[in-house]
Amino acid sequence: xxxxxxxxxxxxxxxxxxxxxxxxxxxxxxxxxxxxxxxxxxxxxxxxxxxxxxxxxxxxxxxxxxxxxxxxxxxxxxxxxxxxxxxxxxxxxxxxxxxxxxxxxxxxxxxxx
Amino acid sequence: xxxxxxxxxxxxxxxxxxxxxxxxxxxxxxxxxxxxxxxxxxxxxxxxxxxxxxxxxxxxxxxxxxxxxxxxxxxxxxxxxxxxxxxxxxxxxxxxxxxxxxxxxxxxxxxxxxxxx
Numbered sequence: 001x002x003x004x005x006x007x008x009x010x011x012x013x014x015x016x017x018x019x020x021x022x023x024x025x026x027x028x029x030x031x032x033x034x035x036x037x038x039x040x041x042x043x044x045x046x047x048x049x050x051x052x053x054x055x056x057x058x059x060x061x062x063x064x065x066x067x068x069x070x071x072x073x074x075x076x077x078x079x080x081x082x083x084x085x086x087x088x089x090x091x092x093x094x095x096x097x098x099x100x101x102x103x104x105x106x107x108x109x110x111x112x113x
Numbered sequence: 114x115x116x117x118x119x120x121x122x123x124x125x126x127x128x129x130x131x132x133x134x135x136x137x138x139x140x141x142x143x144x145x146x147x148x149x150x151x152x153x154x155x156x157x158x159x160x161x162x163x164x165x166x167x168x169x170x171x172x173x174x175x176x177x178x179x180x181x182x183x184x185x186x187x188x189x190x191x192x193x194x195x196x197x198x199x200x201x202x203x204x205x206x207x208x209x210x211x212x213x214x215x216x217x218x219x220x221x222x223x224x225x226x227x228x229x230x
Binding site: 004006032033034041042043044045046049089091092093095098099100101102103104105106 | 117144146148153154155156157158161168169204206208216217218219220221222223224
């Protein structure tokens with residue numbers, strides 16, 4: 001039962017253009033949605049999050065959009081840089097209890113110089 | 114200002130042997146989580162521990178796997194009688210004591226890559 005789905009295993013984008021990574025979820029009880037970034041041979045690092053009561057959160061070049069009615073969120077990276085090349089995991093959490101995070105399978109982003 | 118420390122980074126075991134993976138959380142963090150990433154899959158929650166307590170082990174396989182977080186020392190994920198299907202990257206994450214709603218921000222170590230021959 002995959003509650004967080006990333007249907008695109010990979011994405012290639014030219015440097016300077018926008019990268020859009022998509023994510024769908026099935027559990028309407030999730031309270032927070034997150035994106036983690038992972039480089040090869042490293043652990044995931046937190047990138048940006050959004051509360052379920054918001055529809056947009058922006059942090060520098062990174063913006064996350066949430067569409068609750070569609071159970072869909074997306075991460076926009078503008079402008080994309082070669083250093084953004086990594087695997088991006090969409091994730092979600094229920095705020096009650098503890099930090100048990102549910103992850104998607106990831107999308108590998110390649111930014112071409 | 115060390116982050117989450119995991120060792121060993123790489124571990125090779127033959128079928129039937131035991132694997133022990135260690136995790137030291139960030140300073141000031143009292144919550145430890147173990148996740149497993151199988152090849153071509155995302156991270157799957159295994160277990161959540163606080164000092165001397167297992168809070169949630171719903172993601173742990175029923176047999177051969179155990180975890181602990183003793184009062185002193187690192188958290189240990191132990192896999193007995195390893196099989197080839199246990200080959201994966203095992204990530205430990207930590208978080209500080211909660212002072213507000215959970216936001217999902219975890220601090221991960223670099224992972225331990227287990228290969229079972």
